[in-house]
Amino acid sequence: MDTDSVTSLLMEAASLMLIGMLFVFSFLGLLILGIHLIARFCKAFPGEVDSESVSTSRPKHSAQPGIDGNIIAAISAAVHTHRQSNKNI
Amino acid sequence: MDKLLLLWDSTALAHFEAGQLVMMLVGFGLLYLAIVKKFEPLLLLPIGFGALLTNIPIAGFSEAGGLLHYIYKIGIDTGVFPLLIFMGVGAMTDFSALIANPRMLLLGAAAQFGIFATLFGAIALNLLPGFEFTLKDASAIAIIGGADGPTAIFLASRLAPDLLGAIAVAAYSYMALVPIIQPPIMKALTTKAEREIKMGQLRFVSKREKIIFPLAVLFLTILFLPAATPLVGMFCFGNLMKECGVVDRLSNTAQNELINTVTIFLGLAVGSKLSAEAFLTVETLGILGLGAIAFAIGTATGVLMAKLMSRLSGNAINPLIGAAGVSAVPMAARVVNKVGLEANPHNFLLMHAMGPNVAGVLGSAVAAGILLALVG
Numbered sequence: 001m002d003t004d005s006v007t008s009l010l011m012e013a014a015s016l017m018l019i020g021m022l023f024v025f026s027f028l029g030l031l032i033l034g035i036h037l038i039a040r041f042c043k044a045f046p047g048e049v050d051s052e053s054v055s056t057s058r059p060k061h062s063a064q065p066g067i068d069g070n071i072i073a074a075i076s077a078a079v080h081t082h083r084q085s086n087k088n089i
Numbered sequence: 090m091d092k093l094l095l096l097w098d099s100t101a102l103a104h105f106e107a108g109q110l111v112m113m114l115v116g117f118g119l120l121y122l123a124i125v126k127k128f129e130p131l132l133l134l135p136i137g138f139g140a141l142l143t144n145i146p147i148a149g150f151s152e153a154g155g156l157l158h159y160i161y162k163i164g165i166d167t168g169v170f171p172l173l174i175f176m177g178v179g180a181m182t183d184f185s186a187l188i189a190n191p192r193m194l195l196l197g198a199a200a201q202f203g204i205f206a207t208l209f210g211a212i213a214l215n216l217l218p219g220f221e222f223t224l225k226d227a228s229a230i231a232i233i234g235g236a237d238g239p240t241a242i243f244l245a246s247r248l249a250p251d252l253l254g255a256i257a258v259a260a261y262s263y264m265a266l267v268p269i270i271q272p273p274i275m276k277a278l279t280t281k282a283e284r285e286i287k288m289g290q291l292r293f294v295s296k297r298e299k300i301i302f303p304l305a306v307l308f309l310t311i312l313f314l315p316a317a318t319p320l321v322g323m324f325c326f327g328n329l330m331k332e333c334g335v336v337d338r339l340s341n342t343a344q345n346e347l348i349n350t351v352t353i354f355l356g357l358a359v360g361s362k363l364s365a366e367a368f369l370t371v372e373t374l375g376i377l378g379l380g381a382i383a384f385a386i387g388t389a390t391g392v393l394m395a396k397l398m399s400r401l402s403g404n405a406i407n408p409l410i411g412a413a414g415v416s417a418v419p420m421a422a423r424v425v426n427k428v429g430l431e432a433n434p435h436n437f438l439l440m441h442a443m444g445p446n447v448a449g450v451l452g453s454a455v456a457a458g459i460l461l462a463l464v465g
Contacts, residue, residue, distance in 0.1 A: 016208060
């Protein structure tokens with residue numbers, strides 16, 4: 001390829017680089033604004049409780065407050081020894 | 090005697106050309122990398138096998154009427170396969186880390202400089218004898234710097250189908266080599282104190298935010314860059330299926346069965362492009378070289394941008410996470426985590442690196458859209 005056409009292609013590539021990077025930055029910059037807006041919207045209108053936060057609170061419900069921690073520890077120790085002895089057989 | 094000659098003529102031995110043998114060796118090389126070295130095996134294995142099949146004399150796998158010819162026509166010529174893969178990737182991507190810290194999008198943007206700098210480099214290669222890259226060729230090669238296989242294949246199939254084989258092989262090989270290419274650049278550009286910076290915990294992201302996010306991305310793309318809507322649209326569709334929680338069956342199919350099926354055919358079709366006349370050229374060497382440079386520049390600009398943001402934010406950002414901006418999900422984020430742990434064994438950067446990592450996927454899709462709009 002002759003030098004002249006390469007030079008004109010290089011000029012074109014340089015302008016593509018400039019426009020491309022400018023556009024990528026402004027597009028993703030706009031998206032940053034968008035995410036902030038979404039966050040603000042979701043804070044203002046939280047809607048119903050998230051299923052995820054419900055799922056994280058579930059274990060607390062299942063551990064009934066009436067049961068003593070010592071009893072749980074004793075039961076798990078018993079199950080463990082039972083399994084161990086079965087394994088030996 | 091005639092019958093013997095006829096029989097001899099029907100064997101592959103009588104028709105093998107040197108180029109086909111070399112390409113079969115390349116195919117075996119890819120199989121070796123996939124099976125023994127475990128380099129991107131999900132793609133390099135079908136690509137390597139496709140290369141073997143397409144170079145069998147007489148069988149005509151890639152000629153009109155051949156299996157690989159049809160798979161290529163249906164899946165890659167039309168651009169359908171990379172888009173379906175992108176949908177699956179969308180269904181697998183969790184944007185929480187990015188939504189919690191949206192500034193990370195700037196790192197995903199900075200790392201795209203690798204693409205545009207390589208575009209420049211590919212054109213400059215024309216000054217050497219043997220290289221004749223048009224602006225379309227150069228754009229398709231440059232997208233290797235996006236470190237995103239489906240995006241690279243999609244753009245190459247639109248802009249430079251002849252170079253598709255070499256571009257896809259380069260893109261997936263370098264993605265596999267991320268743990269080797271990136272750490273030296275990351276270490277060279279940061280001090281030990283910078284690598285030790287601990288980042289604050291990310292905030293909780295609600296389900297509603299995660300549902301609105303893909304819709305917002307799509308809306309912006311529709312407004313400002315419709316050329317990128319095939320890629321971004323399918324990606325956002327996949328992500329919405331995952332996040333909305335009402336179509337788990339579809340989301341599971343997109344991220345498992347469908348993406349696996351398409352990957353098989355995509356790999357074979359890309360392999361079918363590894364024919365001697367298309368691959369054994371000096372241009373392939375140029376593409377492989379430029380791909381490595383694109384990766385390196387993208388990593389470097391990502392880290393430099395993160396350094397700048399770190400300075401401006403009063404050391405709240407570890408510059409290492411900038412390297413994840415090149416996408417290559419989740420490999421680049423894992424590399425960041427590993428390099429961070431080397432500097433400080435109690436510093437886990439994985440979640441923080443996922444932000445720029447998924448931002449890089451969006452960034453490279455946007456860059457591909459720009460190239461399609463301006464060059465295509």
